[in-house]
Amino acid sequence: xxxxxxxxxxxxxxxxxxxxxxxxxxxxSCAKSIASYDHRTANEQLKxxxxxxxxxxxxxxRLAYVFAQGLEARLAGTTTPPLxxxxxxxxxxxxxxxSYMQTCPFAKITFAFANKMIYLAxxxxxxxxxxxxxxxxxxxxPILIQHLSNRPxxxxxxxxxxxxxxxxxxxxxxxxxxxxxxxxxxxxxxxRFGVPFEYNGIPARNWEAVRVEDLKLSGSGDEMVVxxxxxxxxxxxxxxxxxxxxxxxxxxxxxxKLNPNLFVHSIVNGSVNSPxxxxxxxxxxxxxxxxxxxxxxxxxxxDPQRAVxxxxxxxxxxxxxxxxxxxxxxxxxxxxxxxxxxSAGAGFRIxxxxxxVMGLLRKKVKRGYHKxxxxxxxxxxxxxxxxxxxxxxxxxxxxxxxxxxxxx
Numbered sequence: 001x002x003x004x005x006x007x008x009x010x011x012x013x014x015x016x017x018x019x020x021x022x023x024x025x026x027x028x029s030c031a032k033s034i035a036s037y038d039h040r041t042a043n044e045q046l047k048x049x050x051x052x053x054x055x056x057x058x059x060x061x062r063l064a065y066v067f068a069q070g071l072e073a074r075l076a077g078t079t080t081p082p083l084x085x086x087x088x089x090x091x092x093x094x095x096x097x098x099s100y101m102q103t104c105p106f107a108k109i110t111f112a113f114a115n116k117m118i119y120l121a122x123x124x125x126x127x128x129x130x131x132x133x134x135x136x137x138x139x140x141x142p143i144l145i146q147h148l149s150n151r152p153x154x155x156x157x158x159x160x161x162x163x164x165x166x167x168x169x170x171x172x173x174x175x176x177x178x179x180x181x182x183x184x185x186x187x188x189x190x191x192r193f194g195v196p197f198e199y200n201g202i203p204a205r206n207w208e209a210v211r212v213e214d215l216k217l218s219g220s221g222d223e224m225v226v227x228x229x230x231x232x233x234x235x236x237x238x239x240x241x242x243x244x245x246x247x248x249x250x251x252x253x254x255x256x257k258l259n260p261n262l263f264v265h266s267i268v269n270g271s272v273n274s275p276x277x278x279x280x281x282x283x284x285x286x287x288x289x290x291x292x293x294x295x296x297x298x299x300x301x302x303d304p305q306r307a308v309x310x311x312x313x314x315x316x317x318x319x320x321x322x323x324x325x326x327x328x329x330x331x332x333x334x335x336x337x338x339x340x341x342x343s344a345g346a347g348f349r350i351x352x353x354x355x356x357v358m359g360l361l362r363k364k365v366k367r368g369y370h371k372x373x374x375x376x377x378x379x380x381x382x383x384x385x386x387x388x389x390x391x392x393x394x395x396x397x398x399x400x401x402x403x404x405x406x407x408x
Contacts, residue, residue, distance in 0.1 A: 070322025
């Protein structure tokens with residue numbers, strides 16, 4: 001797979017080298033011009049970037065294209081992403097997301113990690129209530145449902161509370177429609193495997209707007225409560241914007257009030273959150289360069305799902321990071337160490353990683369994916385990345401006081 005675009009990539013790189021074009025340097029220089037309010041120079045630099053970037057070129061050119069859109073919008077004072085050339089449907093997004101999951105292990109390995117930890121923690125539970133912050137299409141749950149259906153003594157009753165936000169920009173469908181469609185798919189899957197199922201879909205305007213009463217906890221000692229969040233808490237304001245009761249800490253306190261048996265927290269790892277635009281831009285460029293390089297090395301350049309994913313997932317995130325400030329900038333990845341400090345401050349303690357689980361997942365990454373993918377661990381966080389850069393991390397937590405569920 002690593003050779004799919006090798007020849008074309010080298011050709012484009014050598015062409016840029018002959019022309020003396022370094023798109024990353026041009027982008028950073030343009031961002032510095034904008035940060036110093038030198039809009040005339042910034043516009044000239046942006047014109048130069050536009051000559052050499054393309055949404056269908058190599059990885060570097062595609063990366064430059066989405067960053068150029070953000071720079072252009074910032075210069076114009078626009079905070080709304082441009083409309084795609086053709087209407088993107090929810091089905092288009094679903095296909096693109098699936099294609100990305102097949103070629104990149106981050107989501108699949110994180111789902112496997114979370115599901116394994118939930119399965120181990122739920123041994124003997126009659127009812128499992130999973131509260132999923134960011135359920136999206138619900139891809140995580142069919143495998144867990146299938147495993148639970150084969151549990152000795154029969155499957156437990158599974159309750160899933162799926163919470164979802166409206167996507168930024170121009171959503172292909174409202175979150176209410178998305179969460180309910182996901183619920184219907186999961187209900188069908190549970191019927192197929194004979195697992196008793198109940199679903200509660202919550203379309204929310206933001207994570208911190210969710211209330212304890214929305215989650216419909218039974219209060220029964222027979223119900224095991226799991227809170228799950230996979231890569232989604234990056235889309236929250238922090239103390240740089242909201243000094244008092246900032247949303248990140250507020251949501252962690254909400255989760256602590258639930259006194260869950262298990263809190264599975266997976267994060268996008270990055271330092272793309274500086275209040276200073278030029279610093280934030282540079283970090284974002286390095287962060288997303290790794291993601292675009294992954295797609296360049298693992299998917300054909302003419303793959304339509306690749307183009308949709310680059311524009312509609314990464315492109316919108318990049319646009320938000322580059323074009324927006326203050327409360328309008330919602331994409332704010334933090335490092336796993338900072339999230340760890342937040343979780344500990346909210347009253348949680350991290351659970352140790354299980355060597356057998358880590359060994360199994362390490363083999364999956366090594367045998368099934370490109371050799372440049374990174375799989376590691378640090379301070380009881382499972383780490384994944386590309387070419388030495390850590391891009392995501394996952395961990396499990398329990399309340400310091402109250403319900404606790406250590407693993408055997």
